[in-house]
Amino acid sequence: MSRSLLVISRQAPWSGPSAREALDVVLAGGAFDLPIGLLFLDDGVFQLAPAQNAKAVQQKDVTANLQALSLFGIDEVFACSHSLAERGLSAPDSAQPLSSEQISQMIDRYDQVMTL
């Protein structure tokens, strides 16, 4: 059986390549049919903010790639409720909000964890 991997994405979408590169790890794992989870934590939850204007900062829109996750078989997408609330963001449709306690239980469920 394949080992599961949780990718924790902690960087804002336009603060550098980190958010995109975390997503690339997830999509690559999905392409190999591996069991992958994605958790948005800390500034990473900004990736879930609605109505982003990537063009204004001359960037490609990462949020379009988020929509592609389910096409790659990535259904385990989570967001930290505390991080969302801290930043005044409401719970998005594309990620399941989790409390800190639920997050620690979830991390235990995965074989491997990678934080980017």
Next chain:
Amino acid sequence: MKFAIALFSAAHAPSSRRALLFAQAALAGGHEIVRLFFYQDGVYSAANSVVTPQDEPDIAQQWRALVSEHQLDGVVCIAAALRRGVLNAEEAARYQRSAVNLDAPWALSGLGQLHDAIQDADRLICFGGP
């Protein structure tokens, strides 16, 4: 134990040195390193263009020595490396760039190599940040 080691920081970051010390300790303890995978700014830890002052440890050189000595599988993510200007001779020729700053013992390859290592290893150990 079989370890996969992922590094996300440049040679001048303390986390690159910590990863190197971890890798050395793992091998000294009789463990196996199934693969080193350098991603994000970790690609700079493999660059052979790093010049360190004489009285400071040359971490990029020590990584190369470790990989060569133990014949480790040292993989640098090709997409992350291209974006940051870390090129081997083949990629420099392909994109018509004048600088080549990556060579043996490192191989440029894709994220599939990271997932493959994660599947093979008992533990994935990541190093990044400061």
